[in-house]
Amino acid sequence: MRERFRSGVLFRPICLLAGGLLLSACTGPLSALQPEGPAARGTGTLWWIMLFAGTAIFLAVAAVLMLAFVRPAWLRRFGETRLILWGGLVVPLVILSGLVTAALALGERVLVVGQGEALRIEAMARQWTWRFRYPGGYETDDLLHLPVGRDVDIVLTSADVIHSFWVPRLGGKLDAIPGHVNVIRLRADRPGTYGGVCAEYCGIGHAPMRFSVEAHEEDAFAQAVGLAAASDTAVGGEGAR
Amino acid sequence: MSRETPQDRQGAAAAPPVNPIRLHRELAALWDTPAGWQQLGAVNHTILGKRFILAAFFFFGVGGLLAMLIRVQLATSGTAFVGPEIYGQLFTMHGTVMMFLFAIPMFEGFAIYLLPKLLGARDLAFPRLTAYGFWCYIFGASILLCAMIAGVAPDSGWFMYTPLSSSTYTPGINADVWLLGITFVEISALSAAVEITVSVLKVRAPGMSLARMPIMAWYLLITALMMLFGFPPLILGSILLELERAADLPFFDPTRGGDSLLWQHLFWLFGHPEVYIIFLPAAGAISMMIPTFARHELVGYRAVIVAVIAMAFLSFGLWVHHMFTVGIPHLALAFFSAASGLVAIPTAVQIFAWIATLAAGRPRFDVPMLYLGGFFFIFVVGGLTGVMLAMVPFNWQAHDTHFVVAHLHYVLVGGFVFPMMAATYYWLPHFTGRLAEHRVSKPAFWLIFLGFNLTFFHMHLTGLRGMPRRIDTYPVEARLDWLNLLSSVGSFVMTIGFALFVVDLVVHMRFGRRFRRNPWAARTLEWAMPTPTTSYAFASLPHIEERGDRLAPDAEGARLAAGRGYLGFTRNGWMETLGVDMVGGRPDQLIVLPRQTFLPLWSGLLTAAMVLCLLAKIYWLALFAFLAVVVSLLAWTGATGARQDMGALPIGNGASARPHWETEAPPSWWAMVMTCAAEATLFSSLLFGGLFLWLVAPQWPPARPALPDPLLAGACAVLLVLAAFAGRGGLAALLQQRSPALRLGVCAGAHGGAALLFALMAASVPVPTAHAHNATALVLLSLCGLRAGFGALLAAYGLWRWHAGFLSAARSLDLRIGRVWHDYAAATGLIGISAAFVFAWLATTGGTGS
Secondary structure (H helix, E strand, C coil), X not given: CHHHHHCXXXXXXXXXXXXXXXXXXXXXXXXXXXCCCHHHHHHHHHHHHHHHHHHHHHHHHHHHHHHHXXXXXXXXXXXXXXXXXXXXXXXXXXXXXXXXXXXXXXXXXXXXXXXXXXXXXXXXXXXXXXXXXXXXXCEEECEEEEEECCCEEEEEEECCCCEEEECXXXXXXXEECCCCCEEEEECECCCEEEEEEECCCCCCCCCCCEXXXXXXXXXXXXXXXXXXXXXXXXXXXXXXX | CCCCCCCCCCCCCCCCCCCHHHHHHHHHHHHCCCCHHHHHHCCCHHHHHHHHHHHHHHXXXXXXXXXXXXXXXXXXXXXXXXXXXHHHXXXXXXXXXXXXXXXXXXXXXXXXXXXXXXXXXXCCCCHHHHHHHHHHHHHHHHHHHHHHHCCCCCCCCCCCCCCCCCCCCCCCCHHHHHHHHHHHHHHHHHHHHHHHHHHHHHCCCCCCCHHHCCHHHHHHHHHHHHHHHHHHHHHHHHHHXXXXXXXXXXXXXXXXXXXXXXHHHHHHHHHHXXXXXXXXXXXXXXXXXXXXXXXXXCCCHHHHHHHHHHHHHHHCCCHHHHXXXXXXXXXXXXXXXXXXXHCHHHHHHHHHHHHHHHHHCCCCCCHHHHHHHHHHHHHHHHHHHHHHHHCHHHHHHHCCEHHHXXXXXXXXXXXXXXXXXXXXXXXXXXXXXXXXXXXXXXXXXXXXXXXXXXXXXXXXXXXXXXXXXXXXXXXXXXXXXXXXHHHXXXXXXXXXXXXXXXXXXXXXXXXCEECCCCCCCCCCHHHCCCCCCCCCCCCXXXXXXXXXXXXXXXXHHHHHHCCCCECCCCCCCCEEEEEECCCCCCEEEEEEECCCCCHHHHHHHHHHHHHHHHHCCCHHHHHHHHHHHHHHHHHHHHHCCCCCCXXXXXXXXXXXXXXXXXXXXXXXXXXXXXXXXXXXXXXXXXXXXXXXXXXXXXXXXXXXXXXXXXXXXXXXXXXXXXXXXXXXXXXXXXXXXXXXXXXXXXXXXXXXXXXXXXHHHHHCCCCCCCCHHHHHHHHHHHHHHHHHHHHHHHHXXXXXXXXXXXXXXXXXXXXXXXXXHHHHHHHHHHHHHHHHHXXXXXHHHCXXXX
8 A cells, every 4th residue: 555655646646636726616607706707807817815814814803802811911002992992993994995896896806887888688587597699699598709909888787586607717796686687798818618696595496497508719709609791590499598 | 869758658669679589489470481381472672582592502403403404415516416407506505594693692691681681671672572583583584494305495595695586586485485484584673773772871760871881782882783773774775675476566676676785785784794693693602702811801891882982883884795797986985995804803892801800801611602712713713814805806706606605604603602611501501500621612613613713714725726615416527626625624524513512501501510609700780680581670679889790790799689779679460670761870750560471472473474475475365364463452452541640750779760651751651652663774774775776777768657646745745744744733732631532533534645646656657567767656655654544543543542541641642652763754755756756857867876
């Protein structure tokens, strides 16, 4: 056994497995931590910053609590009122101001709906499918074609109850609400297939109400949604269904 | 209070009996609830507090069981344990049970049990209301439980979003069970809110000014006020949704001018304060325990009070952070995001005050401290993820995923369950008169603590890896299996811990050593009494000269047991306690409390009958049940008051006070003020709803706006004003020792007329099912009519009390309570009439919705 371990027969797979586990901890077809577009990437960055800052704050609070038991004299010398003032007011206020400002800026950047040139795709949710309608009238069910490297505005609405549109690797989620129209801007950086789910409970078919997103290069996209040579393919064809 | 009153008036008080045993016997004969069937008529706060706690703990078990079923289903990707229909009921009931049937009643139980003992009183202000609240809780909870056993439990998620919960998509009885059952249970929450607020403000020991109140009383006061303003929006929402389901009034239907977002606003307007309503009492318990174990008074007492008040205000300004993904403009979101972040500050102030207290004292370690350690760890993590979720872009990713599930469990289990378990160990000797063994307490803690973190810590990652909440299956490709399996294992470890906790409690009650008094060397008043506690709590009431956390319970306890405080005697077979001036704590009235009675049980049963009729859709019978409830509630008053003036009575220590019905502002008057405040919140929520729909909802304007007949409306307004003036006139006449009968009659008549006119106007609303605007007008006018009808009832009741001889210039309480309502009904009625015209005008000028 030890022989085999030393010779690398077991050692290498174990290393690979451990490393793989660590890497794969954050990855997956629905992982918001493996972003493939600017919106998801910005949020991902915000998350990592908040995670490290949060860990630091947690450790700091825990350390102060420990001090109260093992070195209470230090805290007493610092002063009770000052401890409450600094720990409870000043430090949190500084951190929160920074965080809120950063998040606001990021939100403004992510939420640029209505500005510039963007492709509009309509998404109609109903129990329990997603229907996407492209310019030109072509429709697909539970499959969203996107062009790579281009802003796309997904125009969301619902035919029955509230659903929520979420493609974690491309960006945040937005609700599809009957009687309302919501617009979310997404952009895929690379061709590929990404998972999408309904995130708002919408009845017994909620869990399987998934869809997939296929990001294509411009030509392939045009072909997929019947925009290429629109003149000779039927508008509103049902090729994908 | 006046000291010059003759001491010989009611005999007993002049020379206090020094024999503690005899005093105990006399008091016990009055205050004890007889055994057997009579126990159902208990109104005593100690008994009811324990019942609330036990029932809440039972429902914690039920909720826990549901959680385990959820974890079984989620253990692997392809589990076929339950189908999606049952799974929907499981997670809906888990949330509902834990929130409404465990957390709130558990805190109410602690508050009911502890509050009088902390404040130096013998009971709460309204013992029968406590009992009625308990029955409403038990019967409402039973309805939900029975529905679950019958397999028709609510299944649209514990926040019941429309249109999923509307009759189109949930045609069965499931949603009605939630709406009616939970509203029923909320009666107990509202009655507890009124009870706690008034008790803290009025029913304290002499000398206990607001500034001298123990910190827990502050926490409970603020929590109760939050409940008073937090619950009405949800109650209104539930009524509107039930009306939509039962009578097809389209408040939330987007095809007829309604909007599902209105439900979300109303729900979270309640739902967010609710989180702090749950956390604050637990934080209050922490603020009581840490000083005891640190052997140092709470550092930053005033800072903590300010922080709690700030938290209460902030908590009403951040409900929208539950709605960041519904498509609200980003700048508006930024405001709520900043407010949500800000709430971390009062929390941090409290946490650092506790740390400073520990540093200032000489902490000793015991089991409650172990659980408080668990609280620190878990709650701080929950607070940090809360700040993360308050950041809008991150929220767009994490919202409605298992990240949120993890966060809310960190906050609620960390912020409520762990402190309450610490509190259980801390006050258990008070409940049982026994000291804990603690042999199983520590392993139980570690199993719960490690199990909890094993369940929920990496659940944050599960969420960010793309697992939405409320799904019963997930695809293998999502690679979420091992994360979920780990959570499921953790949840079972945690359950074993809770089972050990129960074993520990049983062992404690059976084998714990008895002790004499104050085992923790605490410095608050609840330990200055025999344990297990007597039904009357204090044999005589203390005079508080110090802040409530700087007392010496051991010496004080002996003194009070010997009857050397106030009211160390019995008279007239009265159950007495003292009321004080709100701010200063000077005794200003002798409160005579009601004896045990079955009336609250009857009222509870009738209320249950009404709810069941509504559930069964037998509306005419429900109407009769409603009238029966009103009659049964009026029957409560038969036993109160007196037929002759008593003047000031001796209350011991050479002082005297008038009985409460002869004073300016007794608890019942304040209860009416608080009730009006709660109703005003409900009414404002309705006005907000009307405006919101006009502003936001699709399908506006309505085809036929509901414009009330100006003539009817004008007459109605005149009658309302007349009723208010006649009510005031009746009181003025009584105070001048003349008969109020005529004016009360006019008041009742005017109210009745106004109610009738409101009914006419409501009946003439064109096709209320056609558009949300018309439905809103109908509800608005009906609500005003109900208020006027209740005003007529109150005036008639005053008339009856006058004829029965209960009223005099000195005994004018019934009319003064009435006056509050007459004024309130008139003012809100006028607002209602104007609102009806404004809404109609807005509807004709057209909505801005698409």
